[in-house]
Amino acid sequence: MNIVIFGPPGAGKGTQSKFIVNKFNLYQLSTGDLLRNEIKNKTPLGSKISSTINSGELVSDKIVNDLIEKIISNDNYKNKIIFDGYPRSLIQAKNLDDLLIKYKQKIDIVLKLSVSLETIKKRILERQTKENRADDSEEIAIKRFKTYQKSSEPVLDYYKQSNLLKVVNGEAEISKINSEISVLIEAIKG
Ligand code: ADP
Numbered sequence: 333m334n335i336v337i338f339g340p341p342g343a344g345k346g347t348q349s350k351f352i353v354n355k356f357n358l359y360q361l362s363t364g365d366l367l368r369n370e371i372k373n374k375t376p377l378g379s380k381i382s383s384t385i386n387s388g389e390l391v392s393d394k395i396v397n398d399l400i401e402k403i404i405s406n407d408n409y410k411n412k413i414i415f416d417g418y419p420r421s422l423i424q425a426k427n428l429d430d431l432l433i434k435y436k437q438k439i440d441i442v443l444k445l446s447v448s449l450e451t452i453k454k455r456i457l458e459r460q461t462k463e464n465r466a467d468d469s470e471e472i473a474i475k476r477f478k479t480y481q482k483s484s485e486p487v488l489d490y491y492k493q494s495n496l497l498k499v500v501n502g503e504a505e506i507s508k509i510n511s512e513i514s515v516l517i518e519a520i521k522g
Contacts (some may be wrong), residue, residue, distance in 0.1 A: 333439055333521065335414045336428075336485065336496075339445035341476040342452040342459070343502045344509065348445065351417040351510050356517060359409045362416040365394050368465075386466050388475030390483055393423045397431075411437055420484045425491070441520050442491045443513060445502030449477055470488050507518070 335352065337345045349360045363377055367385060371376035381391045400418060403409055419425040425505065432438055447455075460468035491497040498516050500509060 333440045333517075334411055334432070334492075336419070336439055336442040336515070337445070338442055338484075338491075339502060340447060340449075340452055340480045340484075341473065342455040343445040343447045344455075344506070345416050345445060347506060348443075348513060349414050352414055352437060352513060352517065353356075355514065358414045359403075360416055361400070361409075361413050361418065363397050363399065363418040363420075364416075366399050367391060367396075384441055386472070388467060388472045388479055390479060393421060393427070395457050396420075396424065397427045400428065404435050404437070406462045410435070415439075419487055422486050422490060425487045425497055439496055441498060441516065442496045443465045444488065444497060445509070445517065446499055447502040449474075451503055452477055453486060 333356070335358065337352075338347055345363075346362060348369060352358060353360045367381055371382045371385070372378070377395065379393065384391050396418060400415075403413065413428065415428070419428050428439070456468050456471060456473040459465065485505055488497065500512050500516070502509065504512070
């Protein structure tokens with residue numbers, strides 16, 4: 333089973349991904365984490381992308397598509413991936429479909445976490461004090477939300493057409509979201 337978890341920055345994708353990974357024995361593929369690791373490890377790629385990430389824009393499709401292929405092509409993760417923060421543009425969504433065909437896999441469900449801009453701002457500011465992420469200031473949070481609306485929201489229509497999309501209320505308590513997601517995943521597992 334492969335799952336896409338989708339939603340604006342601060343929607344709780346990472347939190348819910350970790351829960352799903354543990355419960356269903358999957359692998360969390362967070363493009364945000366992969367990219368931040370490059371920066372932390374001071375790799376050439378890291379120095380190339382840090383200003384983009386810290387300004388709230390998207391890293392180029394080519395860079396993330398290459399990172400994604402490394403994971404999808406790895407047999408250890410075959411049909412066990414939860415895509416967290418990817419795809420974030422229509423180009424990425426199409427690339428993901430192509431890669432999944434190439435490696436004989438598919439997406440089984442797309443979970444969208446819905447939250448308001450007010451909640452997002454609040455959560456991102458809380459996270460800033462806890463995790464000290466360089467892109468978690470209020471100004472950059474708003475910029476990231478705008479980037480989401482412009483580049484990422486069109487991906488929803490793409491998945492609506494294929495009937496894979498399930499919307500979950502991301503404003504509810506974490507444990508309530510956990511159980512709602514579990515029910516949806518159990519249903520497709522059959
Ligand atoms: P959030 O969803 O809270 O914004 P992420 O950790 O998913 O946090 O992403 C942080 C940043 O990393 C994004 O604002 C963007 O710059 C970059 N990024 C993550 N995933 C992608 C992606 N699929 N395509 C392009 N850039 C990405």
